[in-house]
Amino acid sequence: MTNTSSDAVSYFTAQLEFRTDVADVHTALESGAPGFTLLDSRGDAAWAQGRIPGALHLPTAEIARRGAALLDPAPPVVTYCWGPGCDGATRAALAVAKLGYRVKEMIGGIEYWIREGFGVETDDGVARRPADPLTSPVAGITCDC
Template sequence: MDTAEQYFRAKLAFHTDVTDVHTAMESGEPGFVLVDSRGVDSWRAGRIPGAVHLPTDDIAAHAERLLPAGTPVVVYCWGPGCNGATRAAVEFARLGRPVREMLGGFEYWVREGFAVETDTGLTRRPADPLTAPPGMTCAC
């Protein structure tokens, strides 16, 4: 394999995107635990339905108690302008956990029009036409 192919194969092994996560979560058996690594105030403001809240600073102390050993983990934070999910992924990797980062984070989840959970229930914003053009899929 050439260097470029190795790089992109490795990238796919450690990243996923919001559409793939949404599809997996909707199946009822995603094959991973989705972890929101943001702080308490961010969690309360809105989160992805079915996610487990485990802020990055708490991963080392609480991952074993909250997540079954060996279970693959997908982490997310705010969005592409934030490297919080990357830091969370490092913490899970240190624990020997299989982990991937969800590209786009919470921001792109919302921008694609997927449901958001709050303490008062589910809500959904209209999809941003720049990230989810009406009537189109990226077919990737």
């Protein structure tokens, strides 16, 4: 092993500067003043299937063309896509950063949002599934980390 504790501090500080998780995003949204714009970077069919309440829909392929007209330059942007098996949120965050915005990626995507038991909005309203015990404690929606 060649890294030092200083290397680790730098690496993990950068991780926290550029990434957030679904629990922190949920807590911020529930506060009523999240301090960021939540951007769903998935396509139209995925958006119609379900999205995080309050998210802005802007597919990754449209960010360069439409982002400046849709995004407020003041708050940072938090991007999400499907989940850990998808790099769509990373590509969206890169496209947003190229426009000059502060940006973070929400790790876990909508998959972990749903698996942690948070509500998903459709045209029919907001639905919630029970938390998956493999990703979240069943006694309450918090990991206590």
